[in-house]
Amino acid sequence: YSSEEITRQYLDAIAARDGQYNSFITVTPELAIAQAQAADNARARGESSLLGGVPIAHKDIFCTDGIRTSCASKMLDNFIAPYNATVVEKMAAAGAVTLGKTNLDEFAMGSSNETSFYGPVRNPWNRDCVPGGSSGGSAAAVAAGLAPAATGTDTGGSIRQPAALCGLTGLKPTYGRVSRYGMIAFASSLDQGGPMARTAEDCAILLQTMAGFDERDSTSMDVAIPDYRAALDTDMRGQKIGIPKEYFSAGLDPAIGDAVHAALAEYQKMGAELVDISLPHTELAVPCYYVIAPAEASTNLSRFDGVRYGYRCENPSDLDDLYTRSRAEGFGDEVKRRILVGTYALSAGFYDAYYRKAQQIRRLIKQDFTDAFQQVDIIAGPTTPNPAFGLGEKVSDPVTMYLEDIYTIAINLAGLPALSLPVGLCDGKPAGLQLIGRDFDEARLLAAAHQYQ
Numbered sequence: 001y002s003s004e005e006i007t008r009q010y011l012d013a014i015a016a017r018d019g020q021y022n023s024f025i026t027v028t029p030e031l032a033i034a035q036a037q038a039a040d041n042a043r044a045r046g047e048s049s050l051l052g053g054v055p056i057a058h059k060d061i062f063c064t065d066g067i068r069t070s071c072a073s074k075m076l077d078n079f080i081a082p083y084n085a086t087v088v089e090k091m092a093a094a095g096a097v098t099l100g101k102t103n104l105d106e107f108a109m110g111s112s113n114e115t116s117f118y119g120p121v122r123n124p125w126n127r128d129c130v131p132g133g134s135s136g137g138s139a140a141a142v143a144a145g146l147a148p149a150a151t152g153t154d155t156g157g158s159i160r161q162p163a164a165l166c167g168l169t170g171l172k173p174t175y176g177r178v179s180r181y182g183m184i185a186f187a188s189s190l191d192q193g194g195p196m197a198r199t200a201e202d203c204a205i206l207l208q209t210m211a212g213f214d215e216r217d218s219t220s221m222d223v224a225i226p227d228y229r230a231a232l233d234t235d236m237r238g239q240k241i242g243i244p245k246e247y248f249s250a251g252l253d254p255a256i257g258d259a260v261h262a263a264l265a266e267y268q269k270m271g272a273e274l275v276d277i278s279l280p281h282t283e284l285a286v287p288c289y290y291v292i293a294p295a296e297a298s299t300n301l302s303r304f305d306g307v308r309y310g311y312r313c314e315n316p317s318d319l320d321d322l323y324t325r326s327r328a329e330g331f332g333d334e335v336k337r338r339i340l341v342g343t344y345a346l347s348a349g350f351y352d353a354y355y356r357k358a359q360q361i362r363r364l365i366k367q368d369f370t371d372a373f374q375q376v377d378i379i380a381g382p383t384t385p386n387p388a389f390g391l392g393e394k395v396s397d398p399v400t401m402y403l404e405d406i407y408t409i410a411i412n413l414a415g416l417p418a419l420s421l422p423v424g425l426c427d428g429k430p431a432g433l434q435l436i437g438r439d440f441d442e443a444r445l446l447a448a449a450h451q452y453q
């Protein structure tokens with residue numbers, strides 16, 4: 001098949017079936033066909049690249065030149081980005097074909113894809129359930145066969161949790177591995193882009209192109225990039241896998257626990273050694289994150305003021321009214337909640353009690369991992385405490401929703417790489433195993449997932 005034929009098949013599938021899932025906000029057929037034809041021509045000239053001609057979807061948080069980049073917010077419903085994010089640019093340069101932009105929680109704040117201005121996404125395994133979030137559109141699109149792979153972003157679990165709930169493999173790279181340039185900022189010290197696909201091998205191919213130093217991102221790291229695909233053959237013999245006791249606590253659905261234990265037994269058969277470990281500050285991760293992430297969000301989102309870009313209210317009476325009403329009308333409830341919490345935590349009288357305290361706790365959480373990685377090569381546990389839950393089930397209770405990320409959030413606070421891989425079904429819904437690695441040790445995680453798959 002030519003890339004053009006394959007691309008047309010995916011575009012037809014999206015047109016025919018995405019009404020059931022709502023996984024795309026914007027589909028880009030003209031761009032896709034042009035890129036597919038260019039890839040076919042490159043192949044005819046004898047140029048080859050692994051991603052050449054492969055259709056992918058981008059989470060609608062990555063800026064795409066000339067294409068609406070909404071972040072699933074009314075605030076950016078009319079925003080046409082004037083440039084490409086580095087990730088988008090690199091994918092295009094490698095010959096990948098952009099099918100469109102996928103749905104997400106508004107400004108990536110959420111765990112269920114229910115806060116999108118464009119409506120919720122449905123889980124292809126069970127359409128009454130959420131796909132997870134915030135990269136729920138990317139996850140649903142791949143799980144439904146509407147795209148072979150997609151990009152996502154992960155600030156507290158947003159690649160791994162939807163990957164787990166939709167039966168996919170998703171990788172959050174080490175902070176600094178993938179450029180954040182052109183990725184609309186939520187919490188800048190936590191945000192990281194990464195791949196979502198069916199297999200670890202596909203993720204390895206995508207990461208190879210996404211990774212790398214970028215002078216336009218001041219936190220990008222200039223660290224050698226291994227050949228991720230070549231490293232997939234590394235077997236599990238002699239590797240030590242740490243099992244943190246805190247990740248199997250009371251809130252874990254027993255069916256998920258069983259699926260995770262069964263997968264760990266497989267790793268043992270493959271020659272890995274399972275080691276009981278402790279990450280003592282685990283229970284502080286969610287409260288720590290819900291100070292730091294909103295604090296950073298409150299400053300990042302101050303740029304949406306109705307003046308420079310995005311939504312502007314009708315007939316403002318003066319500048320103050322312009323700011324106030326544009327933001328009041330342009331942002332949804334969850335985004336406003338985060339801005340309020342973050343502004344409070346950063347305000348002069350409370351800074352020491354909240355923000356500084358959270359930074360100190362963050363240090364302790366990082367130290368837990370540093371200590372554990374003296375003893376083990378990988379840390380493993382469930383990705384989520386439960387399988388996909390019902391649409392509407394948790395929307396009215398933010399704290400329950402925040403606990404969805406109880407096993408994923410500490411990893412962002414520590415800046416470490418982690419992936420989720422599917423390890424069977426609970427009542428017909430996918431369960432995810434999370435593998436956490438040392439800084440810049442993505443290759444080991446991808447290999448470990450590949451060995452299982």
Ligand code: GLN
Nearest residue numbers: 108109110155156157158
């Ligand atoms: N669910 C978490 C939150 O709501 C994480 C989201 C993310 O990783 N973008 O903040």
